[in-house]
Amino acid sequence: MQRTFIETIERNSLFHRELQARLRAAGVELADSPDDATAILTISIDETDQRVLSVSTRNVPTEYEVYYTVEYGLSSGEESLLAPQYLTLTRDYTYDETLVLGKAHEETVMREAIVQDLVRVVLKQLSSL
Numbered sequence: 001m002q003r004t005f006i007e008t009i010e011r012n013s014l015f016h017r018e019l020q021a022r023l024r025a026a027g028v029e030l031a032d033s034p035d036d037a038t039a040i041l042t043i044s045i046d047e048t049d050q051r052v053l054s055v056s057t058r059n060v061p062t063e064y065e066v067y068y069t070v071e072y073g074l075s076s077g078e079e080s081l082l083a084p085q086y087l088t089l090t091r092d093y094t095y096d097e098t099l100v101l102g103k104a105h106e107e108t109v110m111r112e113a114i115v116q117d118l119v120r121v122v123l124k125q126l127s128s129l
Contacts, residue, residue: 003029005037010046014115015070019043022119038076041126044084045071048111053092065092066107068114072122074129081129087121089114 004023008016020030031037046069053063067090074082091110 003031003036003038004041005031005034005039006041006043007034008043008046010043013046014048014112015046015068015118016043018115018119019122022123026123039081040075041072042075042084043070043072045069045086048114050107061095063092063094064107065090066110066114067091068111068118070118070122074126082125085122085125087118089117 006016006020006023010016023030034040048066048068050064050066052061053065054061056062067088069086069088071084071086072082073080073084091114093106093110
């Protein structure tokens with residue numbers, strides 16, 4: 001993994017940016033193309049969203065779940081070093097329609113924390129290879 005290329009469709013996602021930063025901080029050189037790399041880290045799924053967990057008697061959402069899903073694998077040439085791994089992390093929060101701005105900020109902070117946890121799990125798996 002000395003020179004790694006990250007293959008992904010979502011180049012501007014929170015996960016991709018955090019993963020790049022943490023790999024660089026760990027001393028991994030990131031290649032600009034797969035031809036220049038000794039390993040290819042493929043991120044085939046990089047999705048985040050939220051869903052309603054509960055509603056009030058007036059049919060207004062009162063609780064949401066934020067989730068982030070990634071699927072990734074590592075290969076070197078034709079050899080698979082890490083079979084595709086599928087991870088989903090979730091967090092939930094209560095929603096109050098009178099505090100919309102605060103809850104939007106809370107969701108953003110929560111999503112960033114999920115990404116940091118995902119990257120930590122991915123790096124731990126990669127370091128064990």
